Amino acid sequence: MLRYALRRIGGIIPTLLVIITISFGIVRLAPGGPFDQEQTLTPVVRANLDRLYGLDQPLTVQYGRYLRGLLHGDFGPSLSQRDFTVTELIAQGLPVSVTVGLGAILLALLIGIPAGIAAASWRNPGADYSLTVWAALAVALPSFVTGPLFALVFALTLHWLPVAGWERGAPRYLVLPVLTLALPVAAYLARLTRASLLEVLRSPWIRSARARGLGGARVLWRHALQPALLPAVSYLGPALAYVVTGSLVVETVFGLPGTGRYLVQGAIDRDYPLVMGMIVVYGALLLLFNLVADLLYGWLDPRVRHE
Amino acid sequence: MSEALAAARGGRWRAAGRRLAAGTATRVAMVVLALITLLALVGPFFSPWQFDQLDWQHLALPPGRLAAHWFGTDRLGRDLFVRTLYGVRVSLLISVLATLVSLVIGVAWGAVAGFAGGRTDGWMMRFVDVLYSLPYLFIVIILTTLFQRGSIRVLLVAIGAVGWLTTARIVRGETLALKRREFIEAARALGVSPAGILVRHIVPNLLGPVAVYATLTIPQMIIFEGFLSFLGLGVQEPKASLGNLINVGAQEMQSAPWMLLTPAAFLVMLLICLNLLGDGLRDALDPHER
């Protein structure tokens, strides 16, 4: 197991480097610069600005400086929000985004997987059907539709929850955003788990286990569940990617001070350091999460560990 | 014997078609989808209003009040019936075209990588993997900021250029699985050239999964485009897409909920129908030989 883990961990660093390099390249090579939209600047002022932000150096030098800065956790100054460095901006907003994102994934796991297991083992056609319907709806309703709809129903009409805002992470402000993000993921997890468990229960070793008189509960939990969870674990990585992109919507709709808007606004304003900082941070988070999912997969399936 | 051959050859697809048409869910989905498409193409001709025409006398009018404005109007007095249908048009157009682009590139890339194997495959797929590890959103954002925001052509390229990654992965996986099957080895043993094997044996056997994948990709593309337009990176005002209509509707939902509900309803119906069709197609094309 250890060797498997080390191999996986070792693969992250090169990938991260490539991400950094590619985003650096694309962002830098984009036509137009951050100051193009200002009022016409005199060439002198323009040159000074460029020099101040190091934009007049050759690309390789800029790249080197950037990497060195990264090692110190310094993403550079924000070009659009002049009073802040990118690091400060990210530090402000990241806790919010991470709370909402991880909360959504946890909630999805807590709802989705038990629902899938129940649907597969109860053999109750009514429950099964409603699960299928819910799953189908959840796939068809993107977050930018459900978010406003939830706000409309639960906040504006029923007045159970606030419409938007943050207020230092008070739970009631988290409910709608987390729910919006969690439901589609939960639905997909439930579908995956149900289909997978049904297939595992048809395997020959399950009949063999029953032939040993082990009893339904033990057969289900010890012999069937572990392999049945594998597709759900594989989905965790893409699930986080979904949550990351969905968080942009959710932060907009519910007015959360997270990092999502920095990415979008930064892209619009051509704020290179900000966009790059966001990409690196998000990229690293995704890689880390994928690593955890990979390790979990290896733990569940001994065959993968032994290659 | 040749007539028997000709008859039998069409049999496979026809059988699948029959299975597809048999399911009630898919039948309903096909009908609804056809209706919506028809409405989107033809509907605006029945209204005297253009999609960007302002009706000063009826700002923010709820639906049903006036015959001329079936779905009501928005804050600027533009007719929502026409705008919503335009939005459907744009969404469908972009998603279908983007799916085609991603299919063409993805199938070619994946089939060649999977078939070539070895180092070629390694490099080709490493390229895909790296691009894949960047959430596609980032790439699209980068691309849309590199070039003109909101131009439909750019949007198409951006979405299609990102969508081909998953297609390539899936096609490569399928190609690898196919390559291992004995009938490919049998073809080699017969002396068929590699190009011949690719064209005559591999690609036709890929069509099934690819067709299913394509039908399920179109709704994803619709969502994607809607998502971008919602964030302000996609279709720009005054052009209408379901995404930016929902965006505006969300902002106005406290006072004028119909501005949100109408485009949302159309989007949801489209997506449900397309997903049902895709699921039905997958089940229909999955006969016992699999």
Next chain:
Amino acid sequence: MACAMPSTRMSAEASLAGATEVLRLAGLSVSFATVAGSVSAAEEVNLRVVRGECLGVVGESGAGKSVSFLAFLGLLPPNARVAGSAQFCGAELLGAGVRALDRLRGAAIGMVFQDPMTSLTPHLAVGEQIAEVIVRHRALPWAAARERAEALLRRVQVTDPARRMRQYPHELSGGMRQRVMIAIALACEPKLLIADEPTTSLDVTIQAQILALLAQLKREEGMAMVLITHDLGAVAGVADRVAVMRGGRVIETGTVGVILKDPREAYTRALIDSAPRLDPEPVTPRDAKPERPLALALTGVSMEFPVATRGFGRAARLSALSNVSFELHAGESLGVVGESGCGKSTLARAALQLLKPTSGRVVWMGAALGELAAGQLRALRKDLQIIFQDPLGSLDPRLIVAEIVAEPLRVHARELTPDARAGEVAAALARVGLPARLAGRYPHELSGGECQRVGIARAMILKPRLLVCDEPVSALDTPTQQQIVALLADLKRESGLTLVFVSHNLALVRRLCERVLVLYLGRMMELAPAGALYARPLHPYTRELLAAVPIPDPDLQPARLARALPGEPPSPLNPPSGCIYRTRCPHALAVCREQVPAWERAAEAHRVACHLWREL
């Protein structure tokens, strides 16, 4: 040991005469409720098994053998309908609740299934799977259960039991896995052991070991046993009484001697006759043949594969073939035999250059295949054809039969008009005995035997001069196997083609081939004319192979089983030094460890690689 079941009621008859009667099936009928109506799988089955006796249940697949036993254990799918009576130690099982069945299953009744790879839970360690049965039924703590489990592994002759306890099923060989299954079945000292085709997916030498183990357990534990199998040879070595089933009914029962030597029913007789035998009947002796030209010559062919390694080090190399050389003359037939992992399939592909050998030469009719350009090689392929192991898998599922068979014409005979092509296809189908109406069918609509005939038609349509057959019949059932082999023999006789027949089934090879090559872990062990090889095998491995083939003779088979040699094939990644067979050879000496034996000539056209062949 009385058959006492504390919490059940015994029927009157059972408590009297049948105190030793363990199982009695009376009028047992099983049917399945399907969309197409009720399908009967077993009808009016009457069987009994007593303590210390092994009942063999034989018949073809689909005869209802397994179904009858799965039925009273409650292991059939939910749409099964069971009627009649099944008494275990006097207690009626049909209609018993799941709880009652769970108490019996795994404890008083042990079951061994056919395919140990899929019958063991892949993500649980082997030791845990044995121990959990003990914990469940005997309420022992886990530590004590694990000790018992290890002792059980030793009992079923698993080497290094302490280490095996922690391993997973995929880390063990097929024979080991089956032993683990037997250990699990024995864990709670069952009164009845049911073995459902326990040896079918194993190599023949391992089969012999497992059957010998079962026979030994029956003697030592005194339990009742049911051996369900289609292999009459297996039954001859282990069973005391035999029941023959056909179409869901028991058509004959009797002692093993009577059934196998003097059966009453014609069907039973036919079954016995169709079982392939190794009796020394000579293959048609080839009379003074004119000197045939040299067709295929392999010289020093070796095949190595890199294997993914655990760490970051160099890739290990798996040697699948090592220094294989032989010569085939036109019109000859060569059989290549060996067990799984011996490299026979690799050899088949290397001979046709479907895989490029890492070293060595393959020469066909004077042309060195490895040195040809791709285009030239492809053109030559019309003379070199192959049929594969998986009949369905070797046909493109999207093409109909006619298109599949016509494909070689499209590649090598492009000048033909469509009508001429259709004519050739029709002729090819007729030659392999397929009716013309099947030409428009898809592969998945055909049976296994029909698919294989299509493969043969495709291979033969260009009238090739060399036909390589890679285990072409192992996926088919016995009667179909005979038919396909007969077809191949006919084709060979008619067209004088050179044949290479790769198989693990020694009896079939006997019928078809003039010379036989024995492979072990990719190295040649012996090469001889068929008659000489089967009558007087020189290499110890050949002898073990031949001794392990079960023959349906109840007088001979038990003794043959008792002589089954222990030991597993070594890992191909870590082959033994010197003679590669020495780890299993009962005659191994020091020289066998130090030196690789030379490929010596023992007699006219008889070659062997062994240091000791003269003494044996």
